[in-house]
Amino acid sequence: MKIDFDGIQAFVAIAELGGFSKASEHLHVTQTALTRRLxxxxxxLDLRLLDRTTRYVELTAVGREFLPQAKSIVGEVTRAVGTLKDMSSRGRGNFTIACIPTMASQALPAAIRRYALAYPGNRIRIIDASGFEVRDAVLHGQAEIGIGLPTDRHQELEETQLLEDPYMFFCREEHPLSNRDHVVWSxxxxxxxxxxxTMSANRLALDAQLEKHGINLSGxxxxxHLxxxxxxxxxGVGAAILPSSTLEVGARPGLRRIPLKGPTIKRKIVVIRRRNTTLSPAADAFVRLLLRRNDEQ
Amino acid sequence: MKIDFDGIQAFVAIAELGGFSKASEHLHVTQTALTRRLxxxxxxLDLRLLDRTTRYVELTAVGREFLPQAKSIVGEVTRAVGTLKDMSSRGRGNFTIACIPTMASQALPAAIRRYALAYPGNRIRIIDASGFEVRDAVLHGQAEIGIGLPTDRHQELEETQLLEDPYMFFCREEHPLSNRDHVVWSxxxxxxxxxxxTMSANRLALDAQLEKHGINLSGxxxxxHLxxxxxxxxxGVGAAILPSSTLEVGARPGLRRIPLKGPTIKRKIVVIRRRNTTLSPAADAFVRLLLRRNDEQ
DNA sequence: TTTGTTTATGCAAGGATAGCAATAATTACG
DNA sequence: CGTAATTATTGCTATCCTTGCATAAACAAA
Structure with missing residues (x-):
């Protein structure tokens, strides 16, 4: 026979409120239903849990012994189910995101700030790691979503472009090119x-694109690390070609960030998630917030 | 909506066994039913707990978070219900009995010994106390049943005669009457x-009966205490008139227990329980064992 | 592409549950 | 002592739920 949660719930309500009628109000059913459930x-159980007449309701010895367990069961179930409903209806919940360092210090904090307004109380665990590690964290389930570079189009991974990050030329203001409004590769x-x-996913992505344009550079x-x-x-050791997001304009005095054209080369930043898996509502809301923002820009 | 224990149980089984079919065997239902329950x-919940294709079943992030709670819920419920079924079907369980000292040292141990054979593992807590205290312990629910003297026929108490205990004459073997096969009150x-x-329930019971026969004795x-x-x-301080059960024959060398007639006066020993209450199966079995033995004699 | 395995679904039947209305049981009060 | 008031129980019916069978659909591997 199937286990009867309603019966247990009815038992607890009747025992605690001391009557079928009071319990029936509390559970929003008729008192008839409660009689039947009990x-x-x-x-x-082939067991009497409550001795009752029309005037009073009283626990039997067995009922007295069972009541604490029953209360704990009912409490645990309602709490758990309540938590889950909260997750779905209000996007409550915590999740983990893996993110490459540049994004973790620039775009991610801004996104989190906006997210926190819409979903206060949600905790986000951030794994800040290299592009490769981000990929693996998502693949192995340590993180529900990742922000990183396009990968090898793994069977189980799904990537959605978040933004394009052009490579720029970084130098000190004393550098000969520092006053140009743009520079070209030559x-x-x-x-x-x-x-x-070359251990870096970044470098691999850059090299692949440079090669297409017949450019060859090695420093x-x-x-x-960026x-x-x-x-x-x-x-003052030298200059560097780095993704623009590495440093916001004016974030460090004495440093210049100059657009690099002819051609403009960009790295893509993608949101990575496992294919055919369902995100938690909290993580899903975050992804949608990330991508929506991206569309608007 | 009603909370769905079956669904939780199905979720746990499917997640743990890694498939609907395996889970359906385990729960003794068809796989169709499990699909529907989940x-x-x-x-x-408006939430996906398991990502599944026809080839594999995998927890979602939410499902992974919920699984331990769900397992604990299912475990707790099945354990609790199992315990209760054990109580009813096999009379398993513990109970408390209140008992007056003479019975606690004579008749009760024998009964418990027999009970332990039929219901091994059941624990019995014994409150050995005066007749008044036995009555109150039962009345206030500290003990499910009591063995004691007839009381004031309290509204809420029900008494069933267990045995009759004749008063006898106790003396040392040097006593002039010690060789009689019986003595009379005169x-x-x-x-x-x-x-x-006169604080004792015993004494009150004795006096009441003596009075009926016009006998008046005060030592x-x-x-x-007996x-x-x-x-x-x-x-060697003196002799005494005490219930025969106070001391078994030959239990103490040098002491004699001599029947007392003309008339024979007995105290009744009763089993006391609260009226209109249901005993736990364990206690109920004990009472029936006590009374059955009584009928046989 | 085919095959085998596994989950999902349409459908019909059976079972369980709830609610209403009436009944029975019990206490309180006149 | 009888009557009213309160409360649990029960008969009955309509509805909803659940199940199981048969079948379909999805997927992976050969």
Whole structure:
């Protein structure tokens, strides 16, 4: 026979409120229904839980023993179901997002700020990691969604373009090109460039595109993180070609960010998620917020 | 809407066994039913708990979060219901009995020994207390059943006679009457008798019956407990009139227990329980065992 | 493409549940 | 002592739910 949650719920309500009628109001059913539910439960257990006349309701010895368990069961179920309904109806809930460092320090905080207004109380765990790690975090389920670079079009991953991030030329204001409103690739001297390590997903993406245009550049210095490259530029070691989002305009005095044309090369930033999986409402709302903003721009 | 325990149970089974078909075997329903249950739950929550194709079943982020709670719910409910069914079907369970001291040291242990054979594992808590306290313990629900003396026929109490306990004459073997096969009331000299305090339910019961027969006895010494009286008798302080069950024949060397006739006066021992209440199956079985034994004798 | 496996669905039947109205049981009050 | 008031129970019916069968659809592997 099927286990009868209604019966347990009825038992708790009747026992706690001390009567069928009061309990029936509380549960929004008729008192007839409660009588039946309790009878059914007692019949199933072959046990009397409540001794009752028309004047009073009283726990039996067994009922007294069962009541705390029953209360805990009813409480646990209603709490759990309530939480879930909250998730779906109001987008409540917590989720994890993986994100590459540049986005994590620029676009993501802004998005989170807007998200927090619409969904206060939701917690977001951020895994800030390299492009490869972002991909893996999503693939292995450590993060529901990722913000990163386009990957190898893995069978199980689905990528949606979030924005395009043009590569720009970064240098100190003392640099000969620092006053140009734009530079072209042929202006650049390989010798003074700080490059990103080929270990990086960024570098791979850049190289692939440069190759299409017959451009070939490799810097004198090689670092692994964009932030390190910026540091070297700031210290006057050299200049660098980095995604524009690496540093907002004017974020660091003495540094210049100059558009790079002929051709303009961009890296795509994508939202990554597992294919054929359902996002939690909280994460789903976040993704929609991210992408909607993107459309508007 | 009503909370759907079946759905939760289905969710757990499908998630844990990794498929609808396996889960359906486990729950002894068709796979169709499981599909429907899960669909209903998901529809109610407006939330997807399992991402599934015909080839695999996989938890969604929300499902992963919910699964432990769901498991705990299902476990708690099945455990609780199982315990209750055990109570009814096999008389499993623990209960409390209140009992007057003489019965607690004589008849009760024997009954418990027999009970333990039929219902191994059941724990019995014994409140050994005076007749008044036994009555109150039952009345106030501290004990489900009581073994004691007939009381004031309280509205809420129900008494069933368990046995009759004749008063007998207790003395040391040096006593002049010690070799008689019985004594009569007129043989007794008040001066050497040890009496029970009028605080005792025992004494009240005895006095009431003596009065009917025009016998009037009050001892020189007065004690509160039968066991104390026995002690005084054994020490040679005097003799006493006590219920036969106070001491089994030959239980203490040097002491004699002699039937007391003309008339024979007995105290009744009753099983006390609250009227209109249902005993736990464990306690009920014990009562029936007690009374059945009584009928057989 | 075919095949085998697994979940989903249309449909009909059976079962369970709720509500109404009336009844029975019990207490309180006149 | 009888009557009213309150409360749980029950008969009955309509409705809703659930199940199971048969079948379809989806998917992966050969």
């Amino acid at each position: 009878q059914k439960l007692e019949a199933y 202006d650049l001297h390989e010798a003074e460039l700080i490059a990103i390590s 004198r210095y090689e670092v692994r 932030s390190t490259a910026i540091g070297l530029v700031a210290a | 669909q209903k739950l998901e529809a109610y 043989d007794l000299h008040e001066a050497e008798l040890i009496a029970i305090s 020189r010494y007065e004690v509160r 066991s104390t009286a026995i002690g005084l008798v054994a020490a």
